[in-house]
Amino acid sequence: MKVIFWGTRGSVPSPGKETVRYGGNTPCVEVRLTDTRLVIFDAGTGLRGLGDALVKRGGSIKAFIAVSHPHWDHIQGFPFFKPAFISGNEITIVGAQTKQITLRQMLASQMDKVFFPVQLNELKAHIRFHSMREETIRVFNGTLTSMFVNHPSFSLGFRLTVAGRSVVYISDNEPFDREVAKSLKNVDKHVVDRYMKQKGDPNQRVFDFARGADILIHDATYTPEEYVNHVGWGHSDYLFTLKVAAEAGVKRLVLFHHEQTRSDDKVEDILRTCLNEIKKRSYRFECIAASEGLELDW
Ligand SMILES: [Zn+2]
Numbered sequence: 001m002k003v004i005f006w007g008t009r010g011s012v013p014s015p016g017k018e019t020v021r022y023g024g025n026t027p028c029v030e031v032r033l034t035d036t037r038l039v040i041f042d043a044g045t046g047l048r049g050l051g052d053a054l055v056k057r058g059g060s061i062k063a064f065i066a067v068s069h070p071h072w073d074h075i076q077g078f079p080f081f082k083p084a085f086i087s088g089n090e091i092t093i094v095g096a097q098t099k100q101i102t103l104r105q106m107l108a109s110q111m112d113k114v115f116f117p118v119q120l121n122e123l124k125a126h127i128r129f130h131s132m133r134e135e136t137i138r139v140f141n142g143t144l145t146s147m148f149v150n151h152p153s154f155s156l157g158f159r160l161t162v163a164g165r166s167v168v169y170i171s172d173n174e175p176f177d178r179e180v181a182k183s184l185k186n187v188d189k190h191v192v193d194r195y196m197k198q199k200g201d202p203n204q205r206v207f208d209f210a211r212g213a214d215i216l217i218h219d220a221t222y223t224p225e226e227y228v229n230h231v232g233w234g235h236s237d238y239l240f241t242l243k244v245a246a247e248a249g250v251k252r253l254v255l256f257h258h259e260q261t262r263s264d265d266k267v268e269d270i271l272r273t274c275l276n277e278i279k280k281r282s283y284r285f286e287c288i289a290a291s292e293g294l295e296l297d298w
Contacts, residue, residue, distance in 0.1 A: 001031065001032065001033055001162065001165070001297075001298045002030075002031070002032045002295055002296065002298060003029060003032075003167055003215060003217075003295070003296040003298045004030040004031075004032060004050075004293075004294070004295045004296075005023075005028075005029055005030075005046070005254075005290050005291065005292055005294040005295075006025060006028040006029065006030060006046030006047065006049050006050045006292065007026045007027050007028035007029075007042075007044040007045055007047070007077070007292065008022055008025070008027070008046070008256060008257070008258055008290035008291060008292055009022075009023060009024055009025060009026050009027075009044075009073075009257070009258050009260060010026070010027070010073060010171075010172070010219075010221050010235070010257035010258060010259060010260060011026070011073050011259075011260045012026070012073060012260050013025055013026055013045050013073075014260045014261070018263040018264060019262075019263065019264060020264065021264040021267075021291060022258055022262075022264050022267045022289060022291045022292065023046075023291055023292025023293070024292075025044060025045040025046035025048075025049065025077075025292060026044030026045045026046060026072075026073035026074070026076065026077070027041070027042040027044040027046065027068075027073060027074055027171050027256070027257060028040065028041070028042050028043065028044045028045070028047045028049075028050060028077055029041040029042065029046075029169060029217060030050050031160060031167060031298070033140055033141075033142075035057065035059070036059055036060065036061050036062060037061070037062050037063075037140050038061065038062075038064075039063070039066065039139055039140075039144065039160055040063055040064065040065045040066065041066050041068070041158060041169040041171070041217070042065075042066070042067060042068055042074045042075075042169075042171060043065055043067055043074060043075050043076070043077045043078040043081065043107075044073050044074050044075070044076060044077050045073075045076050045077045045080075046077060046292065047065075047077030047078060047080070047081050048080040049292075050081075051077075051080065051081040051083050051084075052082060054082070054083050055082045055083060055086070060086075060088040060089050060090075061083055061089050061090070061091075062089075062090045063083070063089070063090070063091050063092070064091075064092045064093075064094060064139050064140075064144065065078075065091060065092070065093045065094070066094050066144060066146075066156075066158045066169070067093060067094070067095035067103070067106075067107075067156075068095070068155045068156050068157070068158070068169070068171050068172060069095070069096070069151060069153065069154060069155035069156065069172065070095075070106040070107075071155075071172070074172075075106065075107060075110060076110070078107055078110075078111075079110065079111050079116050084123045084124075084125045084127065085118075085123055085124055085125065086124055086125055087124040087125065087126075088125075089125035089126070090125065090126045090128075091125050091126070091127045091128070092127075092128045092129075092130055093107065093127065093128070093129050093130070094129075094130045094131075094132050094137070094146075095131065095132060095156060096131065096132060096133065096146075096148070096154055096155075096156050097131040098154070098188070102131070103129045103130075103131045104120070104129045107120060108120040108121075132146045132156065133146070133148075134146055134147050134148060134194075139160070140162075141162060141163070142160060142161050142162030142163070143160070143161050144158060144159070144160050144161075145158070145159040145209075146158055147159075147205065147206075147209045148190075148191045148194060149170055149172070149173040149206065150173055150174045150175070150176045150187060150191070150234065151172045151173060151174065151187070151234035152186040152187060152232075152233070152234045153186070153187070153188055154187070154188045154191050155171070155172050155173070155234070157169065157170035157171075157173065157206070157209060159209060159210070159213070165214050165298060166212070166213045166214055166215075167214060167216075167217070167298060168209065168210045168213040168215070168216045168217065168218075168248075168250070169217045170206065170209075170210070170216070170217065170218045170244075171217070171218075171219055171256060171257050172219050172234055172235060173206065173218065173219045173234070174219075174231075174232075174233070174234045174235055174236060175203055175236060175240045176195045176202040176203055177202075178195075178196065178202060180231055180232065181195065184231075184232045186232055186234075187234075203244070203247075204247075206248075207247035207248045208248075209248075210244060210245075210248035210250055211248050211249060212248070212249055212250065212251075213250045213251070214250070214251050214252065215250070215252050215254060215296060215298060216244070216245055216250040216252070216254065217254045217256045217290065218236065218241050218244055218253065218254070218255070218256060219235050219236045219241065219256060219257045220236060220237075220238045220241040220255035220256060220257065220258075220270070220289075221235035221236060221237075221257050221258070221259045222235055222236065222237040222238070222259060223237060223238065223270065224237045224238070226259070235257065238255065238270055238273070238274055239277065241253070241255060241274075242274060242277055242278065242283065242287070245283070245285050245287070246281070246283045246285070249285075250285050251285060251286065252285060252286045252287075252288070252296075253285050253286070253287045253288075254287075254289070254290050254296075255267075255270065255271065255274065255287065255288070255289045255290060256290045258289075258290070267289050268289070270289070271287070271288070271289045274287050275287060
């Protein structure tokens, strides 16, 4: 089994010579269980490249696409995912929905004819939708568990477990602070209530969710200095990201959702700082920065 990164950038695609090493596509991570069975975390613009690679390889696929939330950077690749246009492919899209909008509508509305030439109901693949709250479902020979994390409106983190091994994907998440939460109104109340009910550190929910993971892919959008001016935007500074990995006792941490203006050199600065912090604090996990094309054995 392999974990392959097709999009690592947060918020908006950021192509150009400054981002060529870590990549400019928005979130998309493939977990390849076999050549034809895969679980995909998020449908950001990185999904286009994954789709092209799958078509090139040939044969029908069965895929789950786990959508963390419907902000543009997490769904915009879907209309360009070629396997969705080919009959014989089976695609199950899982994610949260609200009273105002279903999961299907979230993806269909960006393909409305005002915005896109092909509509969702014209796609030839067999496409199913399965809405999730906080629960565990069966995917192929493994399980997929979801948890609401702290991000404007709502966002899900996912934990995929297959044959006793786990990968945790938390693309967009901000440290939850009870005082800050009282003054901000940008997260759905049912999500805030879950954190408020947590005894002790409200972020314990996240630590427990990621407990013992072989791979933790987590938001590391900001430096601590930048975070001060972005409270309530729904993202982490890298020191919190390290804390999640340490508290959860994961084996390997992947810094993810790079800030859109961050150059490759600056991503490397952040990684270097993280490695120093890990040494200083005697943390025991491995830490890398997500880059487009990175493949991890899992
Ligand atoms: Zn995002």
